[in-house]
Amino acid sequence: MEDNQIEEGEKHRDVEVAPALISVHPSQNSVAVAVGSDLRVHDLLGDGVVSLLDNSGAPSHKDSIRAIRYGANGKLFVSAGDDKVVKIWSAESWQCICTVSSEKRVSAVAISNDGQHVCFADKFGVVWVVDLHGIDGSQASVNKKAAPLLAHYCSIITSLEFSPDGQYVVSADRDFKIRVTIFPKKPLDGAHEIQSFCLGHTEFVSCLVFVITLDYPQGFLVSGSGDSTVRLWDITSGSLLDTCEVDAKAGHLESNGSDEGYSTVTGLCVVPDSTLIAAAIQRQVVSIKGENFIPTSLANSSSTGLLWMVTGVSNLPGFDFPSVSRVKVISGFNKSSPDCLEHEPLVLEDSDIPGGMKLLEKLQGSVKVEEKVFSAAAEAVKTAMCNLLIKKQYSSDKREYRKRTRNDKKIKQ
Amino acid sequence: MLEKESNPTISKSTGLPRKRFYRARAHSNPLSDSHFPVPVSPFHVDFSLHYPQFFPSTGEVSHLKKIQFADIGCGFGGLLISLSTLFPETLMIGMELRDKVTEYVKERILALRVSNLGQYQNISVVRTNSMKYIPNYFEKGQLMKMFFLFPDPHFKEKNHRRRVISPHLLDEYAYVLGVGGIIYTITDVEELGDWMKSCLESHPMFEALAEEELEADPVVKLLSCATEEGQKVARNGGQTFQAVFRRIVPTS
Ligand SMILES: C[S@@+](CC[C@H](N)C(=O)[O-])C[C@H]1O[C@@H](n2cnc3c(N)ncnc32)[C@H](O)[C@@H]1O
Numbered sequence: 001m002e003d004n005q006i007e008e009g010e011k012h013r014d015v016e017v018a019p020a021l022i023s024v025h026p027s028q029n030s031v032a033v034a035v036g037s038d039l040r041v042h043d044l045l046g047d048g049v050v051s052l053l054d055n056s057g058a059p060s061h062k063d064s065i066r067a068i069r070y071g072a073n074g075k076l077f078v079s080a081g082d083d084k085v086v087k088i089w090s091a092e093s094w095q096c097i098c099t100v101s102s103e104k105r106v107s108a109v110a111i112s113n114d115g116q117h118v119c120f121a122d123k124f125g126v127v128w129v130v131d132l133h134g135i136d137g138s139q140a141s142v143n144k145k146a147a148p149l150l151a152h153y154c155s156i157i158t159s160l161e162f163s164p165d166g167q168y169v170v171s172a173d174r175d176f177k178i179r180v181t182i183f184p185k186k187p188l189d190g191a192h193e194i195q196s197f198c199l200g201h202t203e204f205v206s207c208l209v210f211v212i213t214l215d216y217p218q219g220f221l222v223s224g225s226g227d228s229t230v231r232l233w234d235i236t237s238g239s240l241l242d243t244c245e246v247d248a249k250a251g252h253l254e255s256n257g258s259d260e261g262y263s264t265v266t267g268l269c270v271v272p273d274s275t276l277i278a279a280a281i282q283r284q285v286v287s288i289k290g291e292n293f294i295p296t297s298l299a300n301s302s303s304t305g306l307l308w309m310v311t312g313v314s315n316l317p318g319f320d321f322p323s324v325s326r327v328k329v330i331s332g333f334n335k336s337s338p339d340c341l342e343h344e345p346l347v348l349e350d351s352d353i354p355g356g357m358k359l360l361e362k363l364q365g366s367v368k369v370e371e372k373v374f375s376a377a378a379e380a381v382k383t384a385m386c387n388l389l390i391k392k393q394y395s396s397d398k399r400e401y402r403k404r405t406r407n408d409k410k411i412k413q
Numbered sequence: 414m415l416e417k418e419s420n421p422t423i424s425k426s427t428g429l430p431r432k433r434f435y436r437a438r439a440h441s442n443p444l445s446d447s448h449f450p451v452p453v454s455p456f457h458v459d460f461s462l463h464y465p466q467f468f469p470s471t472g473e474v475s476h477l478k479k480i481q482f483a484d485i486g487c488g489f490g491g492l493l494i495s496l497s498t499l500f501p502e503t504l505m506i507g508m509e510l511r512d513k514v515t516e517y518v519k520e521r522i523l524a525l526r527v528s529n530l531g532q533y534q535n536i537s538v539v540r541t542n543s544m545k546y547i548p549n550y551f552e553k554g555q556l557m558k559m560f561f562l563f564p565d566p567h568f569k570e571k572n573h574r575r576r577v578i579s580p581h582l583l584d585e586y587a588y589v590l591g592v593g594g595i596i597y598t599i600t601d602v603e604e605l606g607d608w609m610k611s612c613l614e615s616h617p618m619f620e621a622l623a624e625e626e627l628e629a630d631p632v633v634k635l636l637s638c639a640t641e642e643g644q645k646v647a648r649n650g651g652q653t654f655q656a657v658f659r660r661i662v663p664t665s
Contacts, residue, residue, distance in 0.1 A: 124574075126581075151581035153544045154574075175545060176453070181584075190580070192617055193663060194588040197548040199454035238553075 017380050018064035018081070019266075019296035020312030020325040022363075025091060026074045028301035028354065033363040034065035035325045036314025039079050041094060042362040044355050050362075052089070054096040055140050060087055064314055067120070071111035072162075076132075078118055080106035086120050086146075088132070096141045100130050110160035110169065117187055119149060119169060121157035126150075127171055129187045147188040150181050159208040164219040168195055168235060172205035178223055180235045196238030203227035209268040224265030269298040269307060278307055293328060294378050306331050306354070307345075310363075313380045327363050329353045449512070449540050455552050463537035464504055480504040480551065483589075484560040485543045486577060488641055490518035492562060493536040494525065495639040499631065500535070503557075506550075507538040515540035544577060547585050554591040558632070561598040563642035566605045578609040580616065587618040590660040595622070599636040599655040601646040606654025619658040627657060 021034040030050065032041045039060055041050040054060045066081035070091055077094075080086040082105045088098040104122035111118050118130045128146035135142060155173040162169055162183065169183045169191060178198035181191045203226030210219040211232075220241065221233040232242040247263050269278040278298055295309040312325025329352075332345040350360055452458045460480070461468030467478055482500070484492050487507030496505055509515045518538040525533040539550070567575045578598060586596060596619065598609045613619045627633050637643050637653050646653060 148581070150584060153582065155545070177548070179548075189617075190584075192584045192587065194553075194584055196553065197454075197588075199549065202453055 017313040018066065020310045020314075021065065021068050021297045022299045022308050022310035022327070023068045023070055023077075023297075024299040024301045024306075024308050025070050026072060026302045028304050028306070029074065030091065031299075031308060031327075031355070031359065031363065032068055032070075032077065032079075033310055033312075033325055033327065034068045034079060034081075035312050035365070036064050037061040037081075037083070038314075038365075039065060039068070040363050040365070041077075042355055042359045044359070048355060048358045048362065050094050052094050052096070054087070060096065061085065066105070066107055067109040069109055069111065071115045072113045073115050076111055076115050076118075078109045078111060078120075080109050080120055082106075086118065086130070088118055088130070098130070098132065098135055098142055098144050100128075100144050100146050102128065102146065108157050108160040108171075110162055112162055112183070113164075113166040119160055120146070121160055121171065123156055125152035125155045125157055125173065127152075127157065127160065127169070127191075129191075131188060148190060149187060150179070150191045152177065152179065158204065158206050161208045161210060161221075163221075163235065164210050164212050164217065167218075170208055170221060170235065172208050172223060174204040176201045176203060176205060176225070176227075178205055178208070178221070178233070180221075180238065196235060198223070198231075198233040198235065198238045198240070200231055200240040200243070201225040201227050201229065203264075206264065206266055207268045209270050211270050222268055222270070224268045226264045228263040228265060230265055230268065267295060267298040269300050271300065271305070271307070293326070295328075306348075311378070312364075325364050327353070327360060451541065451546050452549050455548075455550055455555075458550060460504070463506070463539075464534060466531075466534040467504065478504060479555050480506050481556060482506070482558040482560070483508060483547075483551070483556055484562070486510070486561065486564050487518065487538060488514060488563075490521055490536075490538065491640040491644070492560060492635060493518075493538070494521075494533070495635050496632070497533050497536045499635075501532070503535060505536050507536070508541050508543040508547075508550075509538060510540070510542055512540055544575075544582060547589055551589040553588055554594075556589045557591055557594045559586055559590060559594070559596045560636075561596070561609070562636060562640050563600055563646070564598075564605070566600070566602045568604070573608075576605070576608065578612050580612050583612060583616045583619065587616070587660055592660055592662055594660045595630075595632075596658050596660070597632065597636055597655070598657070599643070599653055601651045601653050603652070603654055606656065610654075610656040613656055613658045617663040618661060620661050622657045622659055630657075633657060 018036055023032045025031070029045050030041055030043045032039065037059060039052060041052065042048055043050045052060055061079065061081060061083050063082035065079050068077070068079045070077050075091055077089040077091040078086065079089070080102070084102045084105055086100040086102060086106060086109065087096050088100070089096050102120065102122050104124050106120050107123055108121040109118065116132050118132060119127055121127045127149045129149040130144050130146045149169070150171070152171060152173045152175070155175040155177070157171050157173050159172040160169065167183060168180050170178060170180050172178045176199070180195040180198065182193040182195055184191050184193070198221065201223065205223050205225050207224040209222050211222055212219040221235050222230060223233065224230050228246050230244045230246055231240055233239065234241055246265055271278065294311055296311050296313070297309070299308045300306060307330040309328045309330070310325055329348045330345045331348055351357065353359060481503050482496060482505035484505065484507040487493060487509050490507055493505055493507050507518055509518065515538055522533055522536055522538065541550070561577055564577045567573060573579070590596065596613070600606045600609065614621070622630070636655055638647060
């Protein structure tokens, strides 16, 4: 019976573009960008050159990468996506230390704070856990099996986060839900004890991040959503503490003047040592020096005041470029009180970006990206975000057809 | 509202809705997204609309009295109606995926309220997909009893994840059930009975009720005979398989 919506959604995805992703090492030792199946890493400590050591010989990923991240202690890096493979890397040697296969496409990843467990979510809403005990990266890549940890019933999980104290794993989905689960002592037996649900969003939840303040080291959860709000939560009780309507906030920024309703929040980033949060909004076309810039992903390290952004997509239709990306860095997010920044945030010139042109060449694929490619990318990013995040709505004709062709029309009684 | 004269779906002799006007597909696919409203959170449900007698002032969302029993996949509502008079002060709700069936149960309850003044005020029904939206209706630890009577079997292995009792869904049921709360399951499909029992046995937050406890619990007797499905099975002399478990605090 081919009546499963998610399966169908997978089969008939019309646009296969994937938004570019960025992640920064917690001490800004390196920066990683993923565009399509391409994983690019630039080392900021040494001479910049990083070659990924993956003894499989073949490219590390065969299809679009959907999630990348560094572990909190900076030792590990994880990449995963549509090729149903999760790769766990040493963020020092860039040796792939562990490969895990998933039954389904992977939509989100997280690394426990002690670096001993990697979690990943698949397109069916199941979160899996991999135990890394005994893997120190000294031997060549090992294959590991993942165990199911928890599940959101048939909803795509969009984001996974460990709480700062490591006590909880938080998962967000397309059905407006955020689930806070106690991360158990024996994760391979599953995480059964739900601490809370954070309910209040009225559209898909797209991103999660924790803010830690001096008075509240266990941290507050911040979530972004398709309902164009950013919300602040207490995860122990699941209570909603505050809601920020981003349209209103973004109003004073230069916008492209469109009035197409909602501004999907697609990325969140917490500025270290402060209570400042950066939010990426889908509609907001930030015009930076004449370039249309819609960030597809945000990142920063816990040690610097730099906010890294990337925009780009894979497989841009109509262009020869296999995958386009553009990296920008904003400075001036150093220690500051909530409302007044020490300096105005400043978009760095390409040459002022740490790593300079060498980094851009590596992460973007080339230093210069043609303007027209760029505006096309901006459009495609929008489409990709929509397709990725917004629920498939069948036309009423199609729905009727689907109803008629069901094979379970038995009449009760 | 009930318009007895003009409404052919209501039986003239009993004043109750006629079931044949509320026939529906036997099985709905709980995975496909239907188009019914989903409350953003339990605080967004106006229970005064469901239980007007318990919440005299409509509009304000009062949480003084909370729902304690939930009948998941309640079908035509037979269990709720039996429980209603057994626990007249307890609020209970049925959750049903099929639109027509939900409408039938609604009409049935309204009709019972009319013909038995003061009674059946504590039961109601919502149309929802319980596999997705239980946390949207109930707060943590709020429920004392959950019922899963004669759920759809979904025989094929690949459809097992559609079963309403599964290891992952039990996490959510454990969340909405208070400690000491009881989950009741029954089926006439032996394989499903084994499955539900083994899911519950392997879950760290549930333990089986002892034989004496089962005998002492008046609700257990209703499992096989209170619902339409149960009566059908009984008429055909079918065997039933039940599993009744208590929500416990997990060890460690
Ligand atoms: C076989 S009937 C049993 C009905 C009733 N409990 C009885 O014993 O007569 C199963 C019922 O569960 C409902 N159901 C199935 N999946 C559901 C879901 N995900 N949420 C709510 N109801 C569901 C079906 O529509 C059907 O009415």
